[in-house]
């Protein structure tokens with residue numbers, strides 16, 4: 001697909017996604033776990049576009065949701081997929097629990113004793129049994145950015161694994177609960193596969209104890225978090241198929257002949273590298289010794305560099321022939337943190353050129369905001385020779401529509 005033509009037709013900044021790449025990533029997962037009962041529950045928060053959810057649902061995926069809003073997205077994308085939904089998150093509200101019970105989701109991943117009591121109460125009121133898994137905290141360290149590491153004892157997520165057996169025992173006395181599984185999620189953008197194996201090993205130890213206690217545990221949820229290569233390390237050869245195989249091997253080795261239905265919650269791995277943010281260069285300016293390339297995309301459109309010090313490869317859409325230079329690529333937002341790259345050596349670009357910020361399909365649009373009263377980008381989905389607008393550009397009118405001035 002000609003990005004220059006797309007940018008001309010739809011304007012910039014513009015998120016462009018490849019349906020084929022998303023399907024391919026899902027197939028890698030399906031293939032790697034085909035030897036056993038499993039469901040891939042795509043983590044909706046990575047990219048919650050209805051069109052992408054529908055594409056994944058049509059390909060058989062389930063979903064990992066973290067809010068009632070995400071539940072409604074899944075319902076709109078595919079009613080049939082509701083029974084393949086797991087509901088995670090530390091702060092579920094009554095209306096969200098009620099909606100999920102009504103929708104008949106597969107599993108609640110419960111993160112505290114108080115939440116478990118609330119779930120029992122709401123299920124009783126609704127006259128149903130709620131299938132739940134405790135999200136246990138395995139106290140496993142995984143190398144990633146501190147903001148997206150979740151599996152340590154001092155994190156807000158989950159329940160200490162040592163407490164779990166007692167809580168399951170207490171839950172047994174509540175008639176409206178069905179202790180159907182155990183879940184874990186140790187963090188995001190984890191490139192090494194060993195921590196996933198270590199965490200799952202601890203979970204399986206607990207599963208054995210729970211079965212001895214008479215619980216019928218049928219699901220083991222290994223969470224998400226498999227990392228991708230954002231291109232920081234130019235010497236590394238990244239091969240997504242090999243990465244999924246190594247990940248599956250690490251999990252399946254500890255699973256052994258454990259027969260439980262395996263749930264997996266990949267987010268980033270399925271969508272990150274299927275998306276780019278296309279942006280036009282507004283100005284090139286020199287301040288002191290530095291050259292700043294100002295793009296029409298900013299941190300409100302893609303916050304990962306500002307929030308996680310994340311690296312994204314940035315390439316000119318048309319390969320210019322001139323020399324390279326070191327530049328800062330920055331957005332128009334009034335924050336010094338509004339940059340996409342610092343001291344990045346790239347081919348010389350000029351005003352009006354297009355650049356593509358690569359690997360922006362995950363935690364890009366889903367984290368976009370209206371900061372500086374900037375409308376969020378349009379999104380297009382490319383599928384073979386089709387290209388559809390899956391979300392139109394936000395207008396100033398859209399942004400002001402909810403506000404009122406008293407008097």
Ligand SMILES: *Cc1c(COP(=O)(O)O)cnc(C)c1O
Pocket residue numbers: 043045046064088089185187188189223224225226265266267268269
């Ligand atoms: C965010 C999240 C995921 C997905 O993480 P990725 O790194 O995008 O794979 C899965 N499960 C839970 C509970 C999450 O919070």
